[in-house]
Amino acid sequence: MLPQADMIRILLVGFGHVGRRLAEILSCRSLYPGLAGLNVSIVGITTGRHGSLIRPQGVDLSAALKDWQSTEHFPVCAGGVSMMDSLQAIRSMDYDVLVELSTLSVAARGEPAITHVREALARGKHVITANKGPVAWAYRSLRDLAAAREVSFLYEGTVMDGAPIFNLVHRCLAGNTIRRIEGILNSTTNVILTAMENGMSLEQGLALAQQEGVAEADARLDLDGWDAAVKLSALANAVMGGELSPEEVERQSLFSLPPEQARTTLASGFRLKMVCRVERTDSGLRASVKATEVPLSDPLALVANRGSMIRITTDLLGQFTLTQEHPNLTSTAYAVISDLFCLLGRQ
Numbered sequence: 001m002l003p004q005a006d007m008i009r010i011l012l013v014g015f016g017h018v019g020r021r022l023a024e025i026l027s028c029r030s031l032y033p034g035l036a037g038l039n040v041s042i043v044g045i046t047t048g049r050h051g052s053l054i055r056p057q058g059v060d061l062s063a064a065l066k067d068w069q070s071t072e073h074f075p076v077c078a079g080g081v082s083m084m085d086s087l088q089a090i091r092s093m094d095y096d097v098l099v100e101l102s103t104l105s106v107a108a109r110g111e112p113a114i115t116h117v118r119e120a121l122a123r124g125k126h127v128i129t130a131n132k133g134p135v136a137w138a139y140r141s142l143r144d145l146a147a148a149r150e151v152s153f154l155y156e157g158t159v160m161d162g163a164p165i166f167n168l169v170h171r172c173l174a175g176n177t178i179r180r181i182e183g184i185l186n187s188t189t190n191v192i193l194t195a196m197e198n199g200m201s202l203e204q205g206l207a208l209a210q211q212e213g214v215a216e217a218d219a220r221l222d223l224d225g226w227d228a229a230v231k232l233s234a235l236a237n238a239v240m241g242g243e244l245s246p247e248e249v250e251r252q253s254l255f256s257l258p259p260e261q262a263r264t265t266l267a268s269g270f271r272l273k274m275v276c277r278v279e280r281t282d283s284g285l286r287a288s289v290k291a292t293e294v295p296l297s298d299p300l301a302l303v304a305n306r307g308s309m310i311r312i313t314t315d316l317l318g319q320f321t322l323t324q325e326h327p328n329l330t331s332t333a334y335a336v337i338s339d340l341f342c343l344l345g346r347q
């Protein structure tokens with residue numbers, strides 16, 4: 001835990017949609033009364049290909065966002081300090097918390113984010129990430145490293161954009177064994193299926209999802225079920241005690257469906273949904289992402305457009321669902337903020 005009175009020094013890796021929204025919120029904290037007393041300073045921002053901004057005394061976020069708007073690149077030298085790449089900054093800078101918001105890479109099995117997280121934890125730094133890769137491919141080793149160094153490894157933003165899934169399970173379900181988790185966890189495919197019910201093509205639905213900013217940088221990761229598979233692995237590993245890699249999740253691609261299927265399914269009294277499921281079986285955890293005809297009476301059928309839902313079945317509490325109606329970048333950025341409050345022991 002961090003001392004509440006002290007300034008939290010953050011190294012921010014990744015300045016894309018989520019990183020910039022986080023910077024916007026932090027730069028106008030007075031608009032959000034609940035953030036009074038959140039004493040943070042960003043001491044460095046690194047990106048993959050767009051330079052870095054290193055300011056040990058604290059980055060002026062409003063100025064950084066304004067400059068970014070005009071050039072979409074950080075200057076080679078700022079405040080007399082030269083650029084650094086992410087790994088250099090993680091290994092050498094003085095900071096309290098690494099906030100890791102770099103791109104998810106399925107092809108590289110979660111790297112380089114896993115290395116970023118590991119290097120920071122090894123130095124005794126707390127880590128917050130919304131990147132699913134480290135939780136899906138390296139959860140146990142990172143959790144154990146964090147415990148050995150007596151720091152926190154937090155990842156609330158990885159599934160359902162800030163809705164408190166991991167905090168809920170870790171803090172409120174003591175004594176339960178989770179038997180099954182199912183839900184709608186990928187907004188892009190849900191936007192497309194809703195659009196296809198309304199007579200649009202897959203391509204038109206994808207364009208809508210891209211306009212709304214919910215699609216991954218490489219949208220095939222959404223359509224082929226990889227994004228959902230990575231989320232299922234994160235859930236299996238972090239809340240069901242498993243060691244399930246995304247490659248072990250059975251996946252169905254949206255491309256495999258006939259174009260008219262969403263409409264014909266609706267006409268027959270069901271809704272076609274990409275349902276994600278992970279459950280305990282006699283042979284261990286089994287997970288799948290599959291197009292499923294859901295009865296209209298099932299709450300899963302009510303999740304339209306970019307909404308998401310998770311239904312958790314436990315042995316003692318039984319079954320309950322959590323719905324997120326209109327997740328957006330603010331809710332994902334909030335996940336990082338809620339993890340910061342966790343570090344301060346205020347959640």
Ligand SMILES: NC(=O)c1ccc[n+]([C@@H]2O[C@H](COP(=O)([O-])OP(=O)(O)OC[C@H]3O[C@@H](n4cnc5c(N)ncnc54)[C@H](OP(=O)(O)O)[C@@H]3O)[C@@H](O)[C@H]2O)c1
Nearest residue numbers: 014015016017018047048049050086101102103104130131
């Ligand atoms: N967007 C959402 O709604 C959402 C929701 C939940 C979780 N997430 C996850 O949150 C993370 C960030 O999402 P996003 O939408 O902000 O992604 P994004 O817009 O694609 O931005 C990714 C950022 O990561 C940077 N990056 C890539 N490789 C890097 C490296 N090696 N070192 C440092 N920075 C690197 C990119 O820099 P360059 O552009 O210079 O390469 C860019 O600034 C992703 O892992 C995503 O899956 C996103």
